[in-house]
Amino acid sequence: MVKMTLNANEKIKLTDEEKKMLDKLSKMKDEDIIYDEDSPKLTPEQLSQFRRVSEINQKNRRKQNLTLRVSPMSLEMAKSLGKGYTSILSRVVEYALNNKEFLKKFL
Secondary structure: OOOOOOOOOOOOOOOOHHHHHHHHHHHOOOOHHEEEEOOOOHHHHHHHHHHHHHHHHHHHOOOOOOOOOOOOOHHHHHHHHHHHHHHHHHHHHHHHHHHHHHHHHOO
């Protein structure tokens, strides 16, 4: 079970009814939770398999460094795109590599 703290004064405006419900839930003990077939109690082994989604996604998004030679004109055009131009170049390369018809033009 994961317990979270919600500060009702920040960003989210709660109704009085929602505040009462959260107050009631904060006073609830773990043994007061009712488990059923839709929401069974998880075993310690099952709980150990949980991972933060951000950790999994971070591994997939982690960029690798690469040295690439480009013409001065290409670099100037890329930099003219402004801050984040290297991310744009990365997406362009990824698009080209994933698009076989586009890629054939340069092979």
